[in-house]
Amino acid sequence: MLKCVKIVQYKNFNIASLKLANPVLLAPMAGISNLPYRRIMKEFGAALVFSEMVSANGLIRDGRRTLELVRSCAAEKPLGIQLFGSEPGVLAASVRHLEGAGDLIDLNLGCPVNKVVRSGAGSALLRDPNLVAKLIGALRKATDKPLTVKIRSGWDRRSINYLDIGRIAEDCGADAVTLHPRTRAEGFSGSADWEQIGRLKQALGIPVIGSGDIFNADDALRMLQTTGCDGIMIGRGGYGNPWLIRNILDRLAGQPERPPSATEKLRVAERHLRFMEEDIGAGKTLFEMRKHLCWYSRGMADAAHFRQVVNHATSLEQMRSLMRNFFARNENQDAGHHPAT
Numbered sequence: 001m002l003k004c005v006k007i008v009q010y011k012n013f014n015i016a017s018l019k020l021a022n023p024v025l026l027a028p029m030a031g032i033s034n035l036p037y038r039r040i041m042k043e044f045g046a047a048l049v050f051s052e053m054v055s056a057n058g059l060i061r062d063g064r065r066t067l068e069l070v071r072s073c074a075a076e077k078p079l080g081i082q083l084f085g086s087e088p089g090v091l092a093a094s095v096r097h098l099e100g101a102g103d104l105i106d107l108n109l110g111c112p113v114n115k116v117v118r119s120g121a122g123s124a125l126l127r128d129p130n131l132v133a134k135l136i137g138a139l140r141k142a143t144d145k146p147l148t149v150k151i152r153s154g155w156d157r158r159s160i161n162y163l164d165i166g167r168i169a170e171d172c173g174a175d176a177v178t179l180h181p182r183t184r185a186e187g188f189s190g191s192a193d194w195e196q197i198g199r200l201k202q203a204l205g206i207p208v209i210g211s212g213d214i215f216n217a218d219d220a221l222r223m224l225q226t227t228g229c230d231g232i233m234i235g236r237g238g239y240g241n242p243w244l245i246r247n248i249l250d251r252l253a254g255q256p257e258r259p260p261s262a263t264e265k266l267r268v269a270e271r272h273l274r275f276m277e278e279d280i281g282a283g284k285t286l287f288e289m290r291k292h293l294c295w296y297s298r299g300m301a302d303a304a305h306f307r308q309v310v311n312h313a314t315s316l317e318q319m320r321s322l323m324r325n326f327f328a329r330n331e332n333q334d335a336g337h338h339p340a341t
């Protein structure tokens with residue numbers, strides 16, 4: 001049977017002065033999209049990577065932890081730095097602390113987390129379009145860098161207002177809008193309503209980036225094709241799977257996907273671990289790397305047992321040895337299942 005998803009002709013798109021090599025972007029993800037993760041996703045072809053969301057308040061207080069979130073390196077460029085905050089003056093002041101960091105500033109208007117919403121930031125702002133206009137206006141005045149906003153559909157089903165917020169963003173000088181088409185109330189339940197991405201694209205003159213539920217290359221091509229959006233964002237689908245980006249780019253180029261062998265997975269997981277060790281040191285890496293190894297090992301033979309033992313590793317040396325054994329066993333098994341002809 002013919003695959004129903006055809007090759008999508010995409011045009012390279014720019015966000016103001018920022019030229020992007022392709023339409024595949026890495027989503028901002030708190031607790032996930034730190035420098036080591038971004039470097040891996042960049043190596044697989046992401047045209048633009050985003051930091052975890054960074055508190056504007058924290059930045060102006062020069063909090064050490066906040067500044068860690070914007071640590072970068074040349075290899076990952078271009079980098080978008082995502083800010084959250086609810087006061088125009090604070091947001092404007094915070095970008096002045098980012099003079100040398102990041103190539104683009106993004107404003108978070110979608111975070112559903114209680115702590116953020118209680119502070120009046122993230123998705124809480126969707127209920128206050130006037131304040132949204134002030135925040136974007138203040139950021140626009142404070143920086144010459146490309147400026148984007150990331151939104152959800154609305155606060156809840158009764159107050160869906162992504163088209164209004166998108167228009168306000170454009171009018172106030174934003175250079176692109178990313179839409180994750182779920183309401184704040186929906187959290188991550190159900191499925192993202194991609195039709196909203198198509199409607200936003202129709203409504204705006206600036207680029208629209210779609211976010212939500214891209215778990216394989218077919219999903220990516222379908223989002224590009226059915227919504228007409230300019231770019232797509234990879235979030236949860238990239239967990240332990242940077243090959244998703246390569247697959248999408250291959251498919252966009254009319255090439256077949258190249259599924260990774262267990263040996264390639266090991267190479268990338270080891271590299272990820274090394275980047276992390278360089279960035280945050282051995283102690284934190286031992287803890288942080290666990291979740292990534294759970295994701296890298298997903299769907300492989302004996303993965304449940306591997307996850308159990310790797311979660312109890314007491315040194316990076318032991319973690320590396322467990323990784324090597326696990327992926328080598330899988331490689332041998334794969335070779336056994338598919339004898340060379």
Ligand SMILES: Cc1cc2nc3c(=O)[nH]c(=O)nc-3n(C[C@H](O)[C@H](O)[C@H](O)COP(=O)(O)O)c2cc1C
Nearest residue numbers: 027028029030053150180211212213214234235236
């Ligand atoms: C663990 C996690 C952390 C996230 N953190 C952020 C964030 O800091 N800023 C933001 O705008 N969106 C954040 N998001 C939302 C994602 O950027 C993305 O819009 C959403 O996950 C939908 O895309 P997906 O289905 O591809 O994951 C986060 C999502 C997850 C799962």
